Amino acid sequence: MFSANTFVIDKVRRVTQVNLETGIVDWTLTSIESPSIEFTGESTDKTDAQGVLIARFDTAKGVNFSGEGSLLSMPLMAAQLGTEVQTGSSTAKVTGKTFEILKVEGGKATMTHKPKVAPTVVYKITSDKNIESTIEVGSGTDKASIADTVITLPTGFAGTQIGVLYEYEAEDALKVTDGSENHAEAAEYIVDILACDVCNASVKRAGSIVFPKAKIDNNFSIDLTTEGTHPFSFSALKDYCSDDEELCYVLFNK
Numbered sequence: 001m002f003s004a005n006t007f008v009i010d011k012v013r014r015v016t017q018v019n020l021e022t023g024i025v026d027w028t029l030t031s032i033e034s035p036s037i038e039f040t041g042e043s044t045d046k047t048d049a050q051g052v053l054i055a056r057f058d059t060a061k062g063v064n065f066s067g068e069g070s071l072l073s074m075p076l077m078a079a080q081l082g083t084e085v086q087t088g089s090s091t092a093k094v095t096g097k098t099f100e101i102l103k104v105e106g107g108k109a110t111m112t113h114k115p116k117v118a119p120t121v122v123y124k125i126t127s128d129k130n131i132e133s134t135i136e137v138g139s140g141t142d143k144a145s146i147a148d149t150v151i152t153l154p155t156g157f158a159g160t161q162i163g164v165l166y167e168y169e170a171e172d173a174l175k176v177t178d179g180s181e182n183h184a185e186a187a188e189y190i191v192d193i194l195a196c197d198v199c200n201a202s203v204k205r206a207g208s209i210v211f212p213k214a215k216i217d218n219n220f221s222i223d224l225t226t227e228g229t230h231p232f233s234f235s236a237l238k239d240y241c242s243d244d245e246e247l248c249y250v251l252f253n254k
Contacts, residue, residue, distance in 0.1 A: 006198050007195040007196065007197060007198060007205070007252065008195060008196050008197075008198055008201070009193060009194075009195050010193075010194040010195055010196050010204065011032075011193075011194055012032045012035040012067065012191060012192070012193055012194075013030065013032075013192045013193065013194050014028055014029065014030050014032075014190075014191075014192040015028070015029045015032060015065075015067065015189065015190070015191050015192075015232075016028040016029075016189065016190045016192070017079055017187045017188070017189055017216075018187060018188040018189070018190065019187060019188075020185075020186060020187055020188055020213065026075065026079060026187065027073070027075030027076060027078075027079065029069050029073055029075075029076055029232075031069060031070035031071055032067045032068065032069060032070070033067065033068040033069070033070055033229055034066075034067055034068050035065070035066070035067040035191070036065070036066050036067065037063065037064070037065050037191075037209060038063070038064045038065075038066075039061070039062075039063055040061065040062040040063070040064065041058055041060065041061050041062070042058070042059050042060040042061075043056050043057060043058050043059055044056070044057045044059050045057075061247065062235060062236065062247070063211070063235070063236040063247045063248050064233060064234070064235045064236070065189070065191060065209070065211070065214075065233060065234055065235075066231070066232070066233035067231070067232060067233075068229035068230060068231045068232070069229060069230035069231075069232065070229060070230075071230065072222065072228075072230050073230055074174050074176055076230060076232055077176050077230070078176045079184060079187070079216055080184060080216055080217070080218050080220055080232060081176065081177075081178045081179075081182055081184070081218065082179075082182035082183040082184040082185065082218065083176060083177055083178070083179060083182045084176075085174055085175070085176055086174065086175040086176070086177070087173075087174055088170050088171045088172060088173040088174070088175070089171055090171050093169035093170060093171055094169070094170055094173050094174075094175040095116070095167060095168070095169055095170075095175075096113075096167070096168055096169075096170060096173065096175070097165075097166070097167045097168075098112070098113070098165070098166065098168065099163060099164070099165045100112060100163065100164055100166075101125055101129060101161055101162070101163050102151070102161065102162055102163070102164065103160065103161060104153060104157070104159060104160055104161060104162055107152060107153050107155075107157060108150055108151065108152050108153065109150075109151045109153070109162050109164075110149050110150055110151070111149040111150075111151065111164060111166065112149075113149070113166075113168035113169075113170065114148055114149050114168060114169075115146075115149075115166035115167060115168055116166070116167045116168060116169060117166070117167065118137060118146045118166075119137055119146065119164055119165060119166050120136065120137055121134045121135060121136055121137060122134070122135050122137060122144050122151060122153075122162050122163065122164045123135070123162060123163035123164070124157075124159045124161075124162060124163075125159065125161035125162055125163050126161075127160075127161075129161075131163060132159075135153070135154060135157075135162070140154075141154060141155045142154050142155075151164065183218065184215060184216045184217075184218050185215075186213055186214065186215050186237055187213075187214065187215075187216070188210070188211060188212055188213060188214070189210070189211040189214050189234055190208055190209075190210050190211075191208060191209040191210075191211075192206065192207075192208050193206070193207040193208060193209065193252075194206060194207075195207055195252060205252055205253055205254070206252075206253055207250070207251060207252035207253070208250075208251050209248055209249070209250050209251075210248060210249055210251070211234065211236050211247070211248045212239060212242070212244075212246065212248070213236070213237045213238075213239045214234045214235060214236045214237055214248075215234060215235055215237055216232065216233070216234040217232070217233045217234060217235070220232060220233075236248050
């Protein structure tokens with residue numbers, strides 16, 4: 001029989017955020033690295049005239065969970081920034097901005113997106129991807145012209161690459177915006193754990209750490225490399241409107 005008193009943690013399988021107001025799952029995250037839970041406490045000491053400790057009174061407790069997602073998660077980022085993921089559609093496009101370096105063939109180059117407003121200039125790009133000069137967009141043989149996504153270069157243009165800066169609207173895109181007035185909301189968090197018996201590693205049991213109310217930290221740094229992870233942490237909050245004063249509970253099924 002599986003012993004819930006002593007066991008080996010296999011892995012944290014999932015972290016889920018649940019909206020406190022609606023009871024609906026906001027997001028769930030898998031592929032979690034370096035998961036850790038920290039139980040903290042504060043106390044006040046009473047000493048005598050010689051500084052000898054007479055008593056120590058516990059005054060506050062806290063619980064913090066932290067981990068790193070192996071993959072960049074847009075829903076997690078939105079939760080940390082106190083906003084929502086915008087999903088583009090035909091009726092609700094999202095706006096973006098880009099500086100593209102395009103290959104010129106036959107005196108023409110094609111942008112990935114249709115610009116909201118046609119650029120007023122394009123840039124001649126050197127072979128080492130630097131800007132050499134600007135080319136005005138307009139009418140005349142010495143100017144570039146733009147129709148939809150196609151850029152036609154001036155007569156006699158001898159370059160092989162151009163750069164173009166423009167805004168565009170996209171249907172098939174996700175967008176998360178960080179606003180100065182947006183802040184993360186409190187939520188419920190469920191940390192799903194897989195454990196195994198110390199005597200028989202093939203005997204697996206599911207466990208969980210549940211935070212009925214917690215606040216995700218809005219301070220985080222993401223290393224934008226292949227090896228980078230998406231770190232996150234949240235801290236338990238006391239629910240003053242609940243009869244229970246639990247910060248979290250740990251549960252393993254036998």
